[in-house]
Amino acid sequence: MTVVDWIDVFTRKEYKILITDSLRYCQKEKGLQIHGWCLMSNHLHLLASAKDGFKLSDILRDFKKFTSKKIVAAINNEVESRKDWMLYRFEFAGKFKVNVKDYKFWQDGNHAMECFSYEFTKQKLNYIHQNPVRASIVDEAENYLLSSARNYAGLKGLVDIDFI
Numbered sequence: 001m002t003v004v005d006w007i008d009v010f011t012r013k014e015y016k017i018l019i020t021d022s023l024r025y026c027q028k029e030k031g032l033q034i035h036g037w038c039l040m041s042n043h044l045h046l047l048a049s050a051k052d053g054f055k056l057s058d059i060l061r062d063f064k065k066f067t068s069k070k071i072v073a074a075i076n077n078e079v080e081s082r083k084d085w086m087l088y089r090f091e092f093a094g095k096f097k098v099n100v101k102d103y104k105f106w107q108d109g110n111h112a113m114e115c116f117s118y119e120f121t122k123q124k125l126n127y128i129h130q131n132p133v134r135a136s137i138v139d140e141a142e143n144y145l146l147s148s149a150r151n152y153a154g155l156k157g158l159v160d161i162d163f164i
Helices: 015-030 056-077 085-093 118-134
Strands: 032-039 043-049
Touching: 015 032, 015 056, 032 056, 032 118, 043 056, 043 118, 056 085
Parallel strands: none
Antiparallel strands: 032 043
């Protein structure tokens, strides 16, 4: 999932917490199973599935709707130096969309890929975990707090995962 215009929103702790809290809520209440994840400054990678009786597309739709409203509200209420600029971009992104009332936070769609084999799944998980390394944020994937790489390395992560 990517923020419109690739805006670096997830640079502030409050917005990161909104995402991790929302992921945990979806796990507990909506049937989301997270096998891997990584939150970067302007996008979220998820390797996920849905428990029986749930649809992943419904979970992601609800997640995006809820988090977009909460993050826009937080931007409005927090001390945010880029507040006017960000809200203008989010408003403009939704201006010509009939289904958007005020602001459009997330880009339409997801870059969904079906993980059809264990090897392909491992490849995608590695790609997700290496994101902060490739971005020169950390030198080892497990040192990035906003990722399931910690869980896979035997460390405590912010979000529980269902290992592949």
